[in-house]
Amino acid sequence: MIPTIEWHGKYVRMIDQRKIPSRLEWFACRGYEDVIRGIQKMVIRGAPAIGVAAAMGLAMGAGSIRTKSYTTFRRKFKKIAGEMLLARPTAANLRWAVERMARLVEDMKTHPVDEIKSALRKESEKILAEDIEVNQKMGKNGQSLVPDRATILTHCNAGSLATGGYGTALGVIRAACENGKKIKVIADETRPWLQGLRLTAFELMEEGIPVSVIVDNAAGSLMRQKKIDLVITGADRIAANGDVANKIGTYQVAVLAKTNKIPFYVAAPLSTIDPTIKNGDMIPVEERGPEEIRQFRKLEIGPIGVHVLNPAFDITPAGYVSAIITEKGIITPPYKARIKNLLE
Amino acid sequence: MIPTIEWHGKYVRMIDQRKIPSRLEWFACRGYEDVIRGIQKMVIRGAPAIGVAAAMGLAMGAGSIRTKSYTTFRRKFKKIAGEMLLARPTAANLRWAVERMARLVEDMKTHPVDEIKSALRKESEKILAEDIEVNQKMGKNGQSLVPDRATILTHCNAGSLATGGYGTALGVIRAACENGKKIKVIADETRPWLQGLRLTAFELMEEGIPVSVIVDNAAGSLMRQKKIDLVITGADRIAANGDVANKIGTYQVAVLAKTNKIPFYVAAPLSTIDPTIKNGDMIPVEERGPEEIRQFRKLEIGPIGVHVLNPAFDITPAGYVSAIITEKGIITPPYKARIKNLLE
Secondary structure (H helix, E strand, C coil): CCCCEEEECCEEEEECCCCCCCCCCEEEECCHHHHHHHHHCCCCCCHHHHHHHHHHHHHHHHHCCCCCCHHHHHHHHHHHHHHHHCCCCCCHHHHHHHHHHHHHHHHCCCCCHHHHHHHHHHHHHHHHHHHHHHHHHHHHHHHHHCCCCCEEEECCCCCHHHCCCCCCHHHHHHHHHHCCCCCEEEEECCCCCCHHHHHHHHHHHHCCCCEEEECHHHHHHHHHCCCCCEEEECCCEEECCCCEEEECCHHHHHHHHHHCCCCEEEECCHHHEECCCCCHHHCCCCECCCHHHHEECCEECCCCCCEECCECEEEECHHHCCEEEECCEEECCCHHHHHHHHHC | CCCCEEEECCEEEEECCCCCCCCCCEEEECCHHHHHHHHHCCCCCCHHHHHHHHHHHHHHHHHCCCCCCHHHHHHHHHHHHHHHHCCCCCCHHHHHHHHHHHHHHHHCCCCCHHHHHHHHHHHHHHHHHHHHHHHHHHHHHHHHHCCCCCEEEECCCCCHHHCCCCCCHHHHHHHHHHCCCCCEEEEECCCCCCHHHHHHHHHHHHCCCCEEEECHHHHHHHHHCCCCCEEEECCCEEECCCCEEEECCHHHHHHHHHHCCCCEEEECCHHHEECCCCCHHHCCCCECCCHHHHEECCEECCCCCCEECCECEEEECHHHCCEEEECCEEECCCHHHHHHHHHC
């Protein structure tokens, strides 16, 4: 399996996901600013992977702070953490990872700065390792929801590449296959970035799991024809009431699943749940540039100057979510109370 | 306004819609086979435009039949008509136009072949002129459903380029604007061919009607946020019970409109209604090649050899259609009886 992101000596490198599957290229990060740029430019994407990247970026940034004074170190670290937080607005795991790293800096205030630096690096490695472990647990929990011979629709890429490894939604699919279930996957191509066509199909083909790609427009029609048994997606942020922010188009898939009486599952680690956000409409939804839609590989496809709206995520109200699969178990409605219990 | 298709001396030419808006190029048809290829290869698309093209193609094909014997002419004409019918399977207007031309051949059996040939050419010109007129009537009828300052979502291109001129869904929008209503349009980009981004946005920008393009994934989210007041699409075939075959993704838009209590209108000429088809599930839905999804301008985007499903149309059950706008008036449910009445 291709590593999404890793330490490479003093530096961090991530697979450039904009180029998959045409090319497998490392994107080298020689400072935390490169990590921020990598997150912003979609070199790395997927909420859990963004969390891991943020942690590694902060560790690298911390390493470059030249001081022996804790106060100075803390001040500079906080500045870097503030910049990292702003890389992208929607993924809960970004804030979760930044806060975890910041807490470590607070906790180690009596330690020499060099020790804090190396603890931060270790913490980032731990976050990566934990993420993979969490995904495997999620897969084990979630695969019980998958019947043998099921055809599963997934949207975007919630796979190995969207996480430290193994994947959330694709982790559940992997676990079902590892359990001997014969699974077929239908992957929404997922405009505008085509994560379904480029990344999900790529990951599944690598593992020999049967996959067919469709345009996002075809998902509903396949459901109406009873060609899809269940839907599993990942999540970028889950509000305290169970509303889910995920890749644009997820809401549509959820509505169509409900209309066609098909279960709609979300697989996400607890780090994606944001208990400080009451409901989905309070989740900030990133609006990205028009060129993502108007152009393909820098080539204008549409009329010059055409106006474009490009929200990167949408909100699926909890009422459309049949269950949320986490590393601590499967949550079903009512979500508010059960999410609260699980986080305590 | 750019002509979709026209006679050019003895030949027919059509705007190559695969190249809009990057280039405006004629696709020259020097025989009926070129017209068939033009229809198959998406040089011309949209059910009414396909009907016009079929009629012109048949007239051109008839012109090339070298005989003075009616029996021979009729036999050869029927062979050409049979080939034309197979150009694409879903659009009702194709069969409608072919049958109208064939009827003329039957009706003129006592006339010299040369007279029949020139009558066929005139008939094809009449079909073009009538189509524009019909669209204008449809616009006039349909615009009454459009409130001032409405934001209208449309899917694919049901505009001037999809018809002889003026358009079905876009005809209604044009008529509303001509009536002084301030309208904003949201155009689904409409994968895989991007007719919304390339054609609908292009047509509307030419006329100064405000338009924003979105990925197909974003329509539902905008509806949920109450940013869309109504939906209008065209149709490729309408069954006797009001079920609508239209561009893949239309069913999803209709379901999302219903869920969000937004009216969903279909604008189509009577020639799109197929009273011989009882319901939508009996409409043949074309499955097109995988390269339309896997490639962009001959460049592979997905993993090499990735499996793709590419249905070009879907069926929207009549229950999701708030009204069908025709040149003879607006039909509301119950469709079966009312469609029957209108066609009589």
